[in-house]
Amino acid sequence: MEEKQLKEWMQESKLEIQLPDFDDNVMEAIHEKQAAEKSFWKNIRWSWFFFIVGLGLGLILTDLFASFEIKILGDKSNLAILGFEILVILILATQFDKLIRVTFRR
Amino acid sequence: MDDLYIKKVLKGDTEAFRYFVGQYKNMAFTISMSVVKDEFLATDVVQESFVKAFQNLKNFKGKSKFSTWFYRIVINESLKIVRKKGEKYLDMETHFPNYPENEPSALALMKEDERRFYINETLNRLPASESLVLRLFYLNENSIAEICEMTGWTESKVKVTLHRARKNMERHLLKRLKSEAKTLI
Missing domain, CATH: 1.10.1740.10 (RNA polymerase sigma factor, region 2, helix turn helix motif)
Structure with missing residues (x-):
């Protein structure tokens, strides 16, 4: 087969998408992605807001518990307060790690 | 633009x-x-x-x-x-015999839509790499360098694939046209 002939015949190998509303489908998919992206960043911002609020409340509560003289558990009150402080720190650390990963993954 | x-x-x-x-x-x-x-x-x-x-x-x-x-x-x-x-495509070189290359091509005598059918059907049967390189080189008129950029292949791989694709395209077209002629007779 001659090169020239092959080139000529290959011009007939161009195909066409048969869907009449293909262009609209693509633009719709793009708009949906944009909306999802906007929603994602909005959720991230709210997540950071509530994390900071939670951090602040956790610190305040920890300080308040430490300043109150809780006698419910007797001699073990200090241990209970320590346990509570450790729990707050663990929650903050794990949630902070998750939030960082989600935020910077994008 | x-x-x-x-x-x-x-x-x-x-x-x-x-x-x-x-x-x-x-x-x-x-x-x-x-x-x-x-x-x-x-x-x-x-x-x-x-x-x-x-x-x-x-x-x-x-x-x-x-x-x-x-x-x-x-x-x-x-x-x-x-x-x-997980699909694999036939390497047509091992599955089809060598047809003489100087046979007059019946494609030239066909109507445009028939020819288009056989050409596209042949391309559909070729391995993905071969039909891709044929279309990029002859239809889209991309240079070897552009094809390398699009596919990530080396220049030698593009040239070897193109050479093999031309041969397979011709062999398969001839085989198909011969079998069509037999069914008509």
Whole structure:
């Protein structure tokens, strides 16, 4: 087969998408992605807001518990307060790690 | 013209991207069909490729043509689908005997739609790499360097694949035309 002939015949190998509303489908998919992206960043911002609020409340509560003289558990009150402080720190650390990963993954 | 619309899209005019969809959808579909061999899959691939292109348009540096950059996305998306399906294609060199190359071609005598049918059917039966390189080189008139950029292949691989593709295309067309002639007799 001659090169020239092959080139000529290959011009007939161009195909066409048969869907009449293909262009609209693509633009719709793009708009949906944009909306999802906007929603994602909005959720991230709210997540950071509530994390900071939670951090602040956790610190305040920890300080308040430490300043109150809780006698419910007797001699073990200090241990209970320590346990509570450790729990707050663990929650903050794990949630902070998750939030960082989600935020910077994008 | 592409540069003008790229600037518009990057400035926030999402609808301006419609220009690229209209301009490149058919060739993108043709390229994808070369690889995935299925119309529905190819349509999905092209749609996904346009969405990816839109999302990554800010990363397009303009060092190559937009079409080269975009078709690379199409080829990668098509290959992803093929790998997912785990399909392999026949190496036609081992399955079809050598037909004499100086036989007069019946293709030239056919009507346009018949010829188009046989050409596309042959391309559909060729391995993905071969039908892809034939279409990129002869239909889209890409240079070897551009094909290397789109596929990630070395120059020698492109040339070897092109050479093999020409031979297989011719052999398969001849075989098909001979068997069609036998059924008619």
